[in-house]
Amino acid sequence: MNVPTPHMSLARPVIRQLDEAAVNRIAAGEVVERPASAVKELVENALDAGARRIEVAYADGGKTLIRVTDDGCGMSAADLPLALSRHATSKIDGSDLLAIHSFGFRGEALPSLGAVGRLTITSRVEGAEAARIAVAGGREEAVRPAALSGGTVVELRDLFYATPARLKFLRGDRAEAQAIADVVRRLAMAEPYVGFTLRDESGGEGRVILRADAEQGELFGALQARLSRILGREFADNSLPIDAEREGMRLTGYAALPTYSRGAAVEQFLFVNGRPVRDKLLIGALRAAYMDFLSRDRHPAAALFLTCDPQAVDVNVHPAKAEVRFREPGIARGLIVSALRHALAGAGHRASSTVAGETLGAMRPETVGAPRVYQMDRPSLGAVRTAWEFQAPQPALAPELAEASARYEMPEPAPAGLPLGAARAQLHENYIIAQTETGMVIVDQHAAHERLVYERLKAQRAGNGVPAQALLIPEIVDLSQGDAARLLELAPELARLGLVLEPFGGGAVAVRETPAILGTINAAALIRDILDELADLGDSQQLQARIDAVLSRMACHGSVRSGRQMRPEEMNALLREMEATPHSGQCNHGRPTYVELKLADIERLFGRR
Incomplete structure (x- = not known):
């Protein structure tokens, strides 16, 4: 007996042209998986606009509110409707899809967000008046005048209200907020000369989650300061600078000492041409570089930035742009492995400072009340010798102790170097x-x-x-x-x-x-x-x-x-x-x-x- 396929109708299927609203909702499922995806797209747009300060605010894990404010170049009133059109972008001209020098280039983020939520864009370019446009569930309103000193403010409310089934697949507010914070941290690492602020406005509190002011100075100093601010001082103190080049590819960043390892791959940050990626090839290369130094249940910590000609890497592999494909994957992998192993070898016998901290923590007893404080200067070697002579027992009282004291010699100080x-x-x-x-x-x-x-x-x-x-x-x-x-x-x-x-x-x-x-x-x-x-x-x-x-x-x-x-x-x-x-x-x-x-x-x- 023939059993009909549950996905097929018995009647002859008819090919139909989907309306634009349905197309946008389908596309939004690829581009916007969760609130963190929306934050990523909007912050990347701000970076492409040349912003030097970016503020991200959210409420209820981004489900009810996401607002990104930047001081970039802005958009004119005539640009706003075009920005909400699918596949409309200022990043590329379409002639060469491999010559991509910006974060965004597909022209899908804003129309996708407008198709599944209530999106409002307010922007102003230098020398013109500010303008505002709104779109809800794919229904676009007319452009209106607005008040804004400069840059762009994008506000997204009620994400997935137009596709309520998607809301059921979101996690709790805390998990979604953590994902947003992770996205902002990764982008802040990629751009140390840009200031970032992340704020939680749930319940109207306006609590600051992350503040990273723009760093100054040369690249490695600025990057180390930014990593210290985001990952903590311990990572900065126990990591090695990486700077290597091979056949047109350059690897920079910081990699932690093997003794500063983690129980999970939570501190592995990889970037290709400034873009945060989660690439199996690069993760495998990182693991291979530390293979000889870590047990299987430990994971290295690193923030690595691979820079190459855009023609040598394809970032148009996935709509989320989190995966890349290299023209010469062996060169990229070999560069990471050799550079990290060279840096680890150059560290010599060095171990992480956290080892001493953990040791002291295990040795230090719990204090009851305020500890006693002694103000004592460290005596010189001559003062120590004089004190020992003064404290030595008198021969008349203890001849055998005096004889032992005479035979005792002060240990030599540790050799320098x-x-x-x-x-x-x-x-x-x-x-x-x-x-x-x-x-x-x-x-x-x-x-x-x-x-x-x-x-x-x-x-x-x-x-x-x-x-x-x-x-x-x-x-x-x-x-x-x-x-x-x-x-x-x-x-x-x-x-x-x-x-x-x-x-x-x-x-x-x-x-x-x-x-x-x-x-x-x-x-x-x-x-x-x-x-x-x-x-x-x-x-x-x-x-x-x-x-x-x-x-x-x-x-x-x-x-x-x-x-x-x-x-x-x-x-x-x-x-x-x-x-x-x-x-x-x-x-x-x-x-x-x-x-x-x-x-x-x-x-x-x-x-x-």
């Missing part, structure tokens, strides 16, 4: 205590030596390659023709890692050799894991990750064990090697290998400051 100082003691046969010029360092001897051995093994691998073992009988893996072709494109790179593949006809590939360091492996499972990662991120680090995991285990077994007593010369040798070895500030799993405590912090623990 040694960041990790000089070893003074070993505690519990696992922790090295070193004195620095400004405080002390506590080193986990096993974790630190594990990283040092791991870096030596990686250097040997880079110099000698990965030895491969030939299979007595090649393993044949059946794949689709598309998967086989995608995998064989990577064959030269996989061969350098010890995995040798050959085509075997149709969609099959023959595995001739596997990395010797991995021992006996399931080649078919490994290949499918590689293909899954290729489909998800456009590149695969599966094989290298498995080899690195083996090297990491070898480093763990070949390093100084916890519980071993070390001589002073061994402890100092370990400190010197840490200072000379990149990435020694964190172990192979991303945990810190040492904690540095400043003398001022230690004194605060004892209420001396």
